[in-house]
Amino acid sequence: DVVLTQTPPTLSATIxxxxxxxxxxxxxxxHSNGNTYLNWLLQRPGQPPQLLIYLVSRLESGVPNRxxxxxxxxxxxxxxxxxxxxxxxxxxxxxxxxxxxxxGGGTKLELK
Amino acid sequence: EVQxxxxxxGLVQPGRSLKLSCAASGFTFSNYYMAWVRQAPKKGLEWxxxxxxxxxxxxxxxxxxxxxxxxxxxxxSSLYLQMNSLKSEDTATYYCARRGxxxxxxGQGVMVTVSS
Numbered sequence: 001d002v003v004l005t006q007t008p009p010t011l012s013a014t015i016x017x018x019x020x021x022x023x024x025x026x027x028x029x030x031h032s033n034g035n036t037y038l039n040w041l042l043q044r045p046g047q048p049p050q051l052l053i054y055l056v057s058r059l060e061s062g063v064p065n066r067x068x069x070x071x072x073x074x075x076x077x078x079x080x081x082x083x084x085x086x087x088x089x090x091x092x093x094x095x096x097x098x099x100x101x102x103x104g105g106g107t108k109l110e111l112k
Numbered sequence: 113e114v115q116x117x118x119x120x121x122g123l124v125q126p127g128r129s130l131k132l133s134c135a136a137s138g139f140t141f142s143n144y145y146m147a148w149v150r151q152a153p154k155k156g157l158e159w160x161x162x163x164x165x166x167x168x169x170x171x172x173x174x175x176x177x178x179x180x181x182x183x184x185x186x187x188x189s190s191l192y193l194q195m196n197s198l199k200s201e202d203t204a205t206y207y208c209a210r211r212g213x214x215x216x217x218x219g220q221g222v223m224v225t226v227s228s
Contacts, residue, residue, distance in 0.1 A: 039214040048207055048218040049157065055213050092157060096214035100173055101147070101159040 002026055004093050006104035012112040013083045021107045023093035025074040030097070037096040040069055040078045043106075044089040052091075053078065083109070114138040114217045116208050121222035124198055134191040134208030134219055141189035142166075145211035148182060148193045150204035151221075158204075161193060162211065176202075198226045 003026040013019050029036045036056050041049040051060045053069035056076060066081045080087055088111060093104040120132040132148070148160040161182035162171040170182050181194040191208050205221040 035213070037214045039216075041215075048221050049215075050218065051216045054216065058213075060216070094157070094215060096211070099162075099171060101149075101162075101215065103157040103159075106156050 001100060002029070002095055002098045002102045004095060004102055004104035006091075006093060006107050008107060009105065010108045010110065012110055014112050015085060016082050017112075018079065018081045019083060019109070020080075021078045021091055021093075023071075023076040023078070023104050025076070025095060027098070028073045029076075029095050030073060035097075036072065038069075038071070038076050039094050039096070040067075041092045041094060042087070042089050043092065044086075047089075049092065080109075085111070114210070116210065116217055116219035118206065118208055118219045118222040121206065121224045123225045123227065125228050126198060126200060126226055128198055129194070129196045130198060130224060131195070132193040132206055132208075132222060132224070134193075136189045136191065136208075136210075139210070139217075141184075142186040146182075146184060146191045147209045147211055147215065148180075148191075148206055149209050149215065149218075150202075150206045150224075152201075152204040155204075160206070163191070195224070198224075200226050202226050 005024045007022045040053040043049045057069040068079045090106045090108050115137045117135045124130050147162040163182045167184045179197045183192045203226050207221045208219045209215040210217040
């Protein structure tokens, strides 16, 4: 199975600060159809995961544009340009290029 | 608006069975692969099962293969997870999820506790 390694495991930020989360894959996530199926999810406390970014860099409808995704192959990054209080929670990367779906271990974003 | 609503969770003894349901609305259910993903208390996310659009193909990790069965009823826009021979390590919140470009929409989740 593909292993996704997220760093850092915990991130402390102040409101307005920009932060980045890394997701590194044990193998390339480029599918034979040319797509890279790497998504980013946010799970707020007590809530289910919600989709932020799909196909590496495409912003899900309704998600603020302070969120952005980048990367290719095995290295991916989620950036939040100006953290807001509602952004606190655990961020997960997930790949669906290779069966089975696998998830990163999560990055907890908390207020400094 | 896409909605996924799970039901059927609860407290069950080890070795017993439980069936989860997920009612879908707001999209053409029969056009999408669907999946179950679980999250043990204070832990990360773990994929549990996936089913094709027609239901003819199903996929499981080794941890639940032979014990769990995913199924669907496209006429009712519903997804199911039959869980047999439950173990304490199956204790988790179970989410149904739609497979768009990867998992996109998620239900609110249903808690399953396996304990004597």
